[in-house]
Amino acid sequence: MLFGAVETGGTKIIAAVLDENRELLDSIRFSTGTPDEAVQMLADFFTEKKVCAIGIGSFGPVDINQDSENYGMVLDTPKKGWRNYPFLSELKKRIEVPMLIDTDVNCACLGEITYGAAKNLKNVIYITIGTGVGVGVCIEGETLKGMLHPEAGHILLRKHPDDEFKGICPYHSDCFEGLASGPAIAARTNTPAELISADSKIWDIEADYIAQGITNYILTYSPCKIILGGGVMEQPHLFPLIRSKVSSYMNGYINTKQMNSLDDYIVPAGLLGKQGIIGAYCLARKAFYMEEAD
Numbered sequence: 001m002l003f004g005a006v007e008t009g010g011t012k013i014i015a016a017v018l019d020e021n022r023e024l025l026d027s028i029r030f031s032t033g034t035p036d037e038a039v040q041m042l043a044d045f046f047t048e049k050k051v052c053a054i055g056i057g058s059f060g061p062v063d064i065n066q067d068s069e070n071y072g073m074v075l076d077t078p079k080k081g082w083r084n085y086p087f088l089s090e091l092k093k094r095i096e097v098p099m100l101i102d103t104d105v106n107c108a109c110l111g112e113i114t115y116g117a118a119k120n121l122k123n124v125i126y127i128t129i130g131t132g133v134g135v136g137v138c139i140e141g142e143t144l145k146g147m148l149h150p151e152a153g154h155i156l157l158r159k160h161p162d163d164e165f166k167g168i169c170p171y172h173s174d175c176f177e178g179l180a181s182g183p184a185i186a187a188r189t190n191t192p193a194e195l196i197s198a199d200s201k202i203w204d205i206e207a208d209y210i211a212q213g214i215t216n217y218i219l220t221y222s223p224c225k226i227i228l229g230g231g232v233m234e235q236p237h238l239f240p241l242i243r244s245k246v247s248s249y250m251n252g253y254i255n256t257k258q259m260n261s262l263d264d265y266i267v268p269a270g271l272l273g274k275q276g277i278i279g280a281y282c283l284a285r286k287a288f289y290m291e292e293a294d
């Protein structure tokens with residue numbers, strides 16, 4: 001049996017076919033373009049591969065409430081042609097297999113609790129620091145949905161005293177994403193984040209914002225593990241800095257086994273960049289076995 005997994009991003013879309021044992025058999029990637037083109041490419045690819053179900057991790061905002069009549073619709077995005085596009089139902093018109101959709105970061109979190117760094121844990125958060133800042137949340141083994149879905153990359157933080165940068169979020173200027181995303185680092189320094197040396201003081205500011213975000217998530221979601229991914233987290237020296245700042249922000253307030261071993265609590269993704277697509281695979285399996293049970 002073969003399962004289809006899709007990750008849609010602002011610039012590119014990845015589609016993969018995996019078997020029962022999570023073996024990757026084939027994949028394609030193409031630039032995001034118009035939604036009609038994307039849906040056709042996906043339908044052609046998956047029809048040819050004869051997948052039995054499809055899981056999708058989508059950029060947001062997207063309707064992920066399975067009871068909604070707009071389930072799988074891309075919502076208020078600036079991305080041309082995609083606003084209010086009924087992505088899931090358009091794909092269903094072209095290929096009739098069970099499908100589930102969730103946010104890209106919820107999928108990454110699901111992938112990590114199923115096969116990755118948080119295997120066998122049920123309450124976990126996944127934070128990506130990349131082109132944006134996004135947070136996926138699993139509660140009791142299920143991704144968190146609610147009114148829309150978490151948008152925890154846009155929480156408001158205290159400004160670092162040495163940071164004069166005003167932030168780049170078009171909605172909030174200096175929210176977490178506005179201050180700490182890859183493009184925010186580049187705008188603050190006029191240098192792409194990947195070219196900034198490890199001893200630059202910019203990383204202290206960056207780690208401070210990430211640690212503030214994590215402190216807020218620990219206090220609100222009580223996660224059993226915190227996983228960090230995304231391009232900016234390719235800087236390994238950020239991890240010890242972040243852990244030490246989380247410890248000072250928390251100031252002993254929560255005294256659990258996890259808080260006393262932050263090296264095991266705040267960790268990089270276990271699925272090495274594949275967490276999104278593996279999470280989408282988990283959704284495809286879920287879609288298939290749900291349908292079987294009906």
Ligand code: ADP
Nearest residue numbers: 130131132182183192193194230231232234235
């Ligand atoms: P996306 O968020 O679009 O899925 P990424 O997670 O790769 O993609 O994030 C891209 C951002 O991460 C860019 O702003 C880029 O400058 C930054 N980035 C990529 N690699 C590194 C690196 N090694 N160190 C620091 N920043 C990086």
Ligand code: ZN
Nearest residue numbers: 154169172175
């Ligand atoms: Zn914002």
